[in-house]
Amino acid sequence: MCLIIDANMFDGYIKQKDANMQQLKFWVENKSRRVAYSNAGKMKQELARNPEMMEMLFAYRESEKAELFSEEEIKRQEETLQEYGLKSDDEHILALALASGARLLVSEDRALGVDFKAHPIRGKVYKNQNRQRREDLLRECRCPPKKK
Secondary structure, eight states, rough: OEEEEOOHHHHHHHTTSHHHHHHHHHHHHHHHOOEEEEEEEHHHHHHHHHHHHHHHHHHHHHHHHTEEHHHHHHHHHHHHHGSSOSSSOOOHHHHHHHHHOEHHHHHHHHHHHHHHHSSTTTTTOSSOOOOHHHHHHHOOOOOOOOOO
16 A cells, blocks of 8 residues: 545545645556555544545545555554554554555644654655655655555
8 A cells, every 4th residue: 555545635635726636646546556545433434524535435446546444454453553652543544554554644634644653654744845755755655565
């Protein structure tokens, strides 16, 4: 998996409100990048509130641009996060990163960004950086082989 899109960025991603989201969407749709998502707990609720994003993820999944991770996988990973002093209330995103191998998060949530950059994930956050920095993050984004 390459990246995870947090709910606070769904609308911007769908509507491509700025150059950040235009660039990100181009890379997902044209450069062999994949989006990790789940049908578990909080993410399921967030997607239910944004049917456009859910539809887009289903379409991406059909074209192998997204991969769905089960509720069981997410719950198992959430249990491993219990020992860390998390700053955010987004265990589902962190668990998805662990389950998928995604190391790039698209989010404006500062507390989640701190947790995502820390052990055990040690990921990076795609946000409003300069154009070159965004391109570097997307280039570094490696997609592990798809799980069978």
